[in-house]
Amino acid sequence: MDTQWPRYEVFKQDRPGEPHESIGTVHAVDAEMALQNGRDLFARRPKCHSLWVARADAITSKTAEQLAAKELATDNSWQADIDPQAPTETYLVFQKQTERRGMTFTTHVGEVEASSPVHALQQAIAIFPAEQVFVWWVCPASAVTRSEEADTLPMFAPAQDKLYRLPNQYRTVFTMQKIKRGKDVIE
Amino acid sequence: MYGQETDPDYPTKLAEFEARIARGEKIEPGDWMPERYRKQLVRMISQHAHSEVVGMLPEGAWITRAPNLRRKQVLLAKVQDEAGHGQYLYHAAETLGATREEMLQALLTGQAKYSSIFNYPTVTWSDMGAIGWLVDGAAIMNQTMLAQCSYGPYSRAMVRICAEEGFHKKQGQEMIIQYAQGTPEQKAMAQDSINRFWWPTLMMFGPHDSASTNSDELTRWGIKTKSNDQLRQEFVNELVPLLHALGLEVPDPDLRYDEESGNWISGEINWNEFWQVVKGNGPMNAARLQARQEAHDNGRWVREALAAYAERDV
Numbered sequence: 001m002d003t004q005w006p007r008y009e010v011f012k013q014d015r016p017g018e019p020h021e022s023i024g025t026v027h028a029v030d031a032e033m034a035l036q037n038g039r040d041l042f043a044r045r046p047k048c049h050s051l052w053v054a055r056a057d058a059i060t061s062k063t064a065e066q067l068a069a070k071e072l073a074t075d076n077s078w079q080a081d082i083d084p085q086a087p088t089e090t091y092l093v094f095q096k097q098t099e100r101r102g103m104t105f106t107t108h109v110g111e112v113e114a115s116s117p118v119h120a121l122q123q124a125i126a127i128f129p130a131e132q133v134f135v136w137w138v139c140p141a142s143a144v145t146r147s148e149e150a151d152t153l154p155m156f157a158p159a160q161d162k163l164y165r166l167p168n169q170y171r172t173v174f175t176m177q178k179i180k181r182g183k184d185v186i187e
Numbered sequence: 188m189y190g191q192e193t194d195p196d197y198p199t200k201l202a203e204f205e206a207r208i209a210r211g212e213k214i215e216p217g218d219w220m221p222e223r224y225r226k227q228l229v230r231m232i233s234q235h236a237h238s239e240v241v242g243m244l245p246e247g248a249w250i251t252r253a254p255n256l257r258r259k260q261v262l263l264a265k266v267q268d269e270a271g272h273g274q275y276l277y278h279a280a281e282t283l284g285a286t287r288e289e290m291l292q293a294l295l296t297g298q299a300k301y302s303s304i305f306n307y308p309t310v311t312w313s314d315m316g317a318i319g320w321l322v323d324g325a326a327i328m329n330q331t332m333l334a335q336c337s338y339g340p341y342s343r344a345m346v347r348i349c350a351e352e353g354f355h356k357k358q359g360q361e362m363i364i365q366y367a368q369g370t371p372e373q374k375a376m377a378q379d380s381i382n383r384f385w386w387p388t389l390m391m392f393g394p395h396d397s398a399s400t401n402s403d404e405l406t407r408w409g410i411k412t413k414s415n416d417q418l419r420q421e422f423v424n425e426l427v428p429l430l431h432a433l434g435l436e437v438p439d440p441d442l443r444y445d446e447e448s449g450n451w452i453s454g455e456i457n458w459n460e461f462w463q464v465v466k467g468n469g470p471m472n473a474a475r476l477q478a479r480q481e482a483h484d485n486g487r488w489v490r491e492a493l494a495a496y497a498e499r500d501v
Contacts, residue, residue, distance in 0.1 A: 007278075007281065024344070026277045041275075041496075063217045065218045066218070085313040095469075101342065101349070134212075164257070164264065165268075165351075170354070175314055176364070179433065
């Protein structure tokens with residue numbers, strides 16, 4: 001038996017007050033396991049204060065290219081999806097804001113109240129304008145599971161002490177310079 | 188969103204796609220891309236992921252035999268990182284429609300390729316140093332290039348991996364430096380490791396540019412921005428002076444310094460050996476595959492238990 005478990009997007013917050021950023025996915029049977037796997041995969045080094053996970057299929061993603069194509073479409077599906085009477089819920093909004101090389105994808109920018117993913121996307125575009133957004137994500141808040149404040153220490157503190165995982169703990173460049181100058185180096 | 192050449196709009200869309208890449212934009216999941224681009228990326232990324240996973244084996248074998256607690260902690264952390272890198276990469280391939288299950292199946296049935304370097308045995312402790320410094324050092328050169336590639340998820344995985352590989356390379360270099368300065372036995376052990384890993388490391392960069400079939404397309408679509416031979420030359424230029432400074436020899440009688448270009452020119456690589464190992468006839472191909480299959484089988488009860496837990500009534 002080999003089942004392909006659902007994918008969860010993982011969002012990481014480096015320090016309190018900073019936004020959560022999407023960093024990749026894990027497979028897990030449920031959200032609790034996704035948080036654990038997220039910790040093992042993305043918090044092996046110092047600098048993690050909180051993790052969120054959400055089923056990948058709960059997230060609606062649109063790239064700038066997809067949005068532009070939608071505007072040009074002759075059909076009305078972009079508008080037709082929204083029922084003003086429908087009950088609303090809270091959606092989290094994420095943006096990819098830069099093409100600069102980095103290890104994170106979308107960044108959490110805030111919340112909107114909406115009745116559907118398309119409605120949430122429209123609200124997000126109206127409420128969180130930015131000079132350039134390359135990718136938009138919206139996700140119902142109810143689909144997000146968050147590590148708790150009380151978990152911060154047991155989940156993330158062990159990585160703090162593992163300084164040997166950091167390249168700056170190895171003085172290879174300095175040592176090679178000394179050797180080249182003709183000095184014996186016994187560490 | 189995956190463009191087929193039979194689509195009448197294909198040429199227009201392809202031109203827009205190539206213009207985006209030329210402007211330095213990243214292609215993200217959901218964007219239009221040629222089916223060929225998707226296929227090439229799935230091939231490269233999954234091979235890369237498999238390499239990380241199989242790459243745990245040669246070093247994992249030495250964890251219990253590390254000479255002291257610090258070296259053991261470091262090696263354990265490094266092997267754990269390789270497992271993580273495999274996961275980052277499988278994730279990147281999944282954004283292109285590949286499933287983790289089919290990729291793992293391809294690995295376990297021996298259909299998928301992975302880096303040939305891991306089909307060489309690790310016979311002494313200082314092989315851990317040689318792998319860190321040479322093999323991870325060579326991987327970083329390739330990965331630093333791929334961190335600039337046009338596909339967003341692959342690029343981000345590479346940035347993260349490069350940051351972590353810096354530790355892998357340096358812990359290996361630290362070891363070789365120490366053993367080169369140590370007792371005659373230690374120095375001989377380090378030299379022996381370099382002797383065995385030097386040529387297979389040069390082969391890691393792949394065939395000569397003149398014999399590399401995929402390069403043109405990969406370059407045009409911003410996946411590869413440097414050629415195999417370019418990267419190999421950068422590696423040789425970096426390593427040779429450092430090894431010499433440590434009093435270690437490079438096992439290449441034809442190696443020479445070219446004043447004009449400032450390059451260290453290697454002798455000819457044994458391509459027959461390279462292709463033999465790629466085809467499955469390397470010293471450890473069968474053992475690596477068997478170890479992966481056993482690990483997969485031995486983990487079956489864990490997967491079953493987790494699936495049963497997920498099915499429970501709550």
